[in-house]
Amino acid sequence: MGSKTLKIFDGHNDVLSKLYRSGGVPAADTFKTGRQGAIDLEKSKTGGFAGGFFAVYIPSPIDLDFKFKEMTKPSYDLPLPQQIEVDDALPVALAQMAILFELERQGVLLVCRSASDIRSAMQDNKIAAIFHIEGAESIDPDLHALDVFYEAGLRSLGPVWSRPTIYGHGVPFRFPSDPDIGDGLTDLGIKLIKKCNALGIMVDLSHLNAKGFWDVARHSEKPLVATHSNAHAICPHARNLTDAQLDAIRESDGMVGLNFAVAFLRDDGRMLADVPITQMLRHIDHLIEKLGEDRVGLGSDYDGAIVPKDLTTAADLPKLTQAMKEHGYGEPLIEKLCHANWLRVLEKTWGS
Secondary structure: OOOOOOOEEEEEEOHHHHHHHOOOHHHHHHHHHOOOOOOOHHHHHHHOEEEEEEEEEOOOOOOHHHHHHHOOOOOEEOOOOOOOOHHHHHHHHHHHHHHHHHHHHOOOEEEOOOHHHHHHHHHOOOEEEEEEEEOOOOOOOOOHHHHHHHHHOEEEEEOOOOOOEOOEOEOOOEEOOOOOOOOOOOHHHHHHHHHHHHHOOEEEOOOEOHHHHHHHHHHOOOOOEEOOOOEOOOOOOOOOEOHHHHHHHHHOOOEEEEOOOHHHOOOOOOOOOOOOHHHHHHHHHHHHHHHOHHHEEEOOOEOOOOOOHHHOOHHHHHHHHHHHHHHOOOHHHHHHHHHHHHHHHHHHHHOO
């Protein structure tokens, strides 16, 4: 690979919710001029960040400082935040969507509706953005909003974040724990999965508990995908995927994007940033062992999590690709991990 900066397509970021909380649509200008967060235009150019899943996320009224402090302890069990009603969630979702389309109007990214759109954007050195919803609180039980969001460009959806919705139940931030916590999808949730299949919206398994995961596996006809999740065998956190879940993902020809959030990387599950990149490679090794080389990618959770101190922003991503090379991964495998596997599974899911 030489000194070439490899293009990275990433499974998850929370730029939109951060811009929403820092001023809404007017704050979109900071993506071009420079912002304190993990991803902006300049950091993307420096690090080879070529695009990814831009999440619309409805924040819960929780004390983040308290949450992160609790997660530095050797064990913790944070209660699930309360459900958010659609009338409260929809205006927030629309506001974040407006930020996404403002970024497109400014010419800093392209909202992509197909794998060919992503390839074209990457070829033109424009950030390729997938409109993703993390937690379906903003979608009414008749799914009218889903139809409208699809026409606006929605191509990926997680039925839950780590709290309940009318569609299913999220997994709590609990360590140590397996993900077999609580009920799975509701009848409306099964309806949502089938409608996503019919429209061509990828279903994201990250944040679902075990019962919800297996409900999707039973009812979805598409590849099983977790955009930002890690290996439970290495870090026994409730948010991570067991080997049985990884086997199901492999059988469906889906994939997993490695989450950079340190609490899901560390053996001890603590939210502390002193995590070496070699620990991330341990997870990738395990995911490759269980899933195969064609079903593993990256899902950074940038702008939504505490990440390893050596990978604080998108500008640092070449450190990860260099570590992959030093770890013994060949160039074809590194390119798969960085972007090719995402393009493969999206093309298979969307049909184009």
